[in-house]
Amino acid sequence: MTSNTSSPASLAWAIVSPYRRQIIYGLLALLVTSTAMLSIGQGIRLLIDQGIATASTVQLRFYVFLFIGIAVILAAGTFTRYYWVSWLGERVVADLRERVFNHLIDLHPGFFEHNRSLEIQSRITTDTTLIQSVVGSSLSMALRNLIMFLGGLIWLFITNAKLTAIVLVSVPLVVTPILLFGRRVRGLSKHSQDKVADVGSYVGEILGNIKTVQAYNHQEEDKAKFKTFVETAFRVAIQRNVQRGFLIVAVIILVLSAVGVMLWVGGVDVINGAISGGELAAFVFYSVIVGSAVASISEVIGELQRAAGATQRLFELLQSTSEIIEAPDTKPLTLPLQGAISIQSLSFHYPSRPDEPAIDQLSLEIHPGETLALVGPSGAGKSTLFDLLLRFYESNTGAILLDGVNIKNLPLKTLRKCFAIVTQSPSLFYGTILENIRYGNPTATLQQVEQVAKAAHAHDFISEFPHGYDTRLGDGGIGLSGGQKQRIAIARALLADSPILLLDEATSALDAQSEFLVQQALDTLMQGRTTLVIAHRLATVKNADRIAVLNKGHIEAIGSHKELLENNELYRRLSSLQFKAQEEL
Numbered sequence: 001m002t003s004n005t006s007s008p009a010s011l012a013w014a015i016v017s018p019y020r021r022q023i024i025y026g027l028l029a030l031l032v033t034s035t036a037m038l039s040i041g042q043g044i045r046l047l048i049d050q051g052i053a054t055a056s057t058v059q060l061r062f063y064v065f066l067f068i069g070i071a072v073i074l075a076a077g078t079f080t081r082y083y084w085v086s087w088l089g090e091r092v093v094a095d096l097r098e099r100v101f102n103h104l105i106d107l108h109p110g111f112f113e114h115n116r117s118l119e120i121q122s123r124i125t126t127d128t129t130l131i132q133s134v135v136g137s138s139l140s141m142a143l144r145n146l147i148m149f150l151g152g153l154i155w156l157f158i159t160n161a162k163l164t165a166i167v168l169v170s171v172p173l174v175v176t177p178i179l180l181f182g183r184r185v186r187g188l189s190k191h192s193q194d195k196v197a198d199v200g201s202y203v204g205e206i207l208g209n210i211k212t213v214q215a216y217n218h219q220e221e222d223k224a225k226f227k228t229f230v231e232t233a234f235r236v237a238i239q240r241n242v243q244r245g246f247l248i249v250a251v252i253i254l255v256l257s258a259v260g261v262m263l264w265v266g267g268v269d270v271i272n273g274a275i276s277g278g279e280l281a282a283f284v285f286y287s288v289i290v291g292s293a294v295a296s297i298s299e300v301i302g303e304l305q306r307a308a309g310a311t312q313r314l315f316e317l318l319q320s321t322s323e324i325i326e327a328p329d330t331k332p333l334t335l336p337l338q339g340a341i342s343i344q345s346l347s348f349h350y351p352s353r354p355d356e357p358a359i360d361q362l363s364l365e366i367h368p369g370e371t372l373a374l375v376g377p378s379g380a381g382k383s384t385l386f387d388l389l390l391r392f393y394e395s396n397t398g399a400i401l402l403d404g405v406n407i408k409n410l411p412l413k414t415l416r417k418c419f420a421i422v423t424q425s426p427s428l429f430y431g432t433i434l435e436n437i438r439y440g441n442p443t444a445t446l447q448q449v450e451q452v453a454k455a456a457h458a459h460d461f462i463s464e465f466p467h468g469y470d471t472r473l474g475d476g477g478i479g480l481s482g483g484q485k486q487r488i489a490i491a492r493a494l495l496a497d498s499p500i501l502l503l504d505e506a507t508s509a510l511d512a513q514s515e516f517l518v519q520q521a522l523d524t525l526m527q528g529r530t531t532l533v534i535a536h537r538l539a540t541v542k543n544a545d546r547i548a549v550l551n552k553g554h555i556e557a558i559g560s561h562k563e564l565l566e567n568n569e570l571y572r573r574l575s576s577l578q579f580k581a582q583e584e585l
């Protein structure tokens with residue numbers, strides 16, 4: 001989903017506007033509760049002046065019922081307001097998360113380099129939570145307090161202008177120190193949370209590498225280091241609590257002193273008969289309301305600023321566009337695909353290394369059904385070439401044709417459907433083995449899955465698990481050996497049944513026994529498919545129809561094993577170092 005928003009404000013509107021009905025419910029409830037709250041002051045005045053002072057129990061009973069009636073309305077209104085406002089907050093965040101994720105998942109892979117994904121993770125969780133607390137509570141709090149402030153002030157003026165002047169002078173005197181203290185406490189709270197997070201990540205790191213820790217007898221050092229983390233968290237927490245204690249002390253002393261001053265000035269007026277006792281009580285009530293409204297609003301302003309920052313960051317994520325752009329007039333491929341690949345003076349450098357081409361004027365013709373082995377030193381650009389074939393990166397110059405069609409003119413989905421890729425470390429996802437094999441073809445039947453698993457030499461070990469195909473894999477396929485993971489990845493590729501196969505050192509991380517099994521599985525996979533294999537085993541290299549020697553981003557030589565041994569210095573060296581060592585195993 002692409003966003004159709006042009007500024008953070010329009011993003012906020014696009015997110016909120018579908019829920020106008022719910023906003024109106026919340027606003028109505030908010031109006032009711034604010035009015036009820038303000039009426040309580042009048043209730044108190046009437047209760048005292050008309051009920052208590054007249055010594056009439058009938059009157060008193062009436063005003064007590066009135067008071068309770070207002071309280072019931074206040075309670076019902078508060079529930080309604082709370083429900084709809086927090087519903088809105090949760091809904092908005094759910095929408096934002098989906099919107100951002102749906103946008104990100106189509107971006108070019110280069111976007112996620114440099115640990116960007118960790119930062120994005122925190123934007124989707126932390127930043128959205130900030131917005132949730134603003135939409136789901138702070139905004140409504142600010143609005144409610146604004147109404148209370150205005151309403152309270154009006155009642156104050158109506159009741160007594162002289163006392164109101166005193167309140168207006170004392171509110172800033174009371175509220176400012178409380179706000180300053182409050183800010184300090186919040187800063188320390190944040191600091192304290194960070195320290196606790198440090199404790200958590202240290203535990204995660206140590207326990208995640210427990211075998212290394214114990215093998216190097218590193219426990220004592222780790223205990224000492226952990227102690228410093230825990231003790232720092234303790235110190236910061238105590239600091240925060242002392243400040244918080246001071247804050248509470250300040251609130252009690254300042255607020256109650258202000259009330260005391262008012263009772264003194266107002267009390268004198270009551271004695272002189274200038275105002276009634278009920279008026280004084282209502283007055284104290286309204287001044288507390290006005291004071292706390294001012295405090296709440298200034299608190300919320302800080303939160304609004306942080307939420308605006310969060311919205312801005314999410315907006316930037318939504319504005320980022322994929323560098324891999326589908327041509328507007330894409331051409332369909334003639335199916336079935338023959339599998340001819342023509343690479344024509346292709347050049348590419350990674351954006352982070354503008355001066356160093358990873359692929360340099362590379363030309364290569366691969367015939368339908370052929371197996372071509374790519375050999376070359378580490379860093380020669382072999383994996384990069386695969387990424388360019390799949391259009392994970394955009395080449396700078398040159399072209400790649402698939403059955404004669406430039407891949408830039410193909411819909412991305414069509415292009416990627418043409419390739420099955422098996423890499424050195426296969427990606428398995430959290431879920432069952434069945435789900436992982438079905439990854440490229442979710443509608444495959446169990447029978448089909450078993451069939452490909454058998455072909456991939458994976459069926460036997462899967463069947464031996466207590467839960468068979470329903471065995472759950474942890475993150476990244478934990479609980480399987482490298483060879484088992486690899487064979488599941490091959491079964492997945494078989495099921496996807498793509499016409500061109502890309503193997504990137506698919507067996508290099510394996511021991512000899514699993515390598516043998518994986519190789520057999522790969523041989524099945526290669527049948528009838530154009531195969532590009534980045535190879536490190538002499539057997540694979542020798543079995544290929546042709547061998548291409550890649551060096552510094554270009555093809556240095558192409559030929560058979562024998563030809564290359566005779567003519568190519570680099571190949572001779574690779575074969576004596578890399579392949580020899582393999583054969584001696």
Ligand SMILES: Nc1ncnc2c1ncn2[C@@H]1O[C@H](COP(=O)(O)OP(=O)(O)O)[C@@H](O)[C@H]1O
Pocket residue numbers: 113350352353358376377378379380381382383384385
């Ligand atoms: N994401 C990347 N960003 C910047 N440079 C990269 C990136 N990936 C690979 N390279 C560089 O590009 C060159 C080719 O890398 P690669 O294709 O992985 O080589 P090979 O697979 O042949 O070992 C190397 O110099 C490597 O350091």
Ligand SMILES: [Mg+2]
Pocket residue numbers: 382383384504
């Ligand atoms: Mg590589």
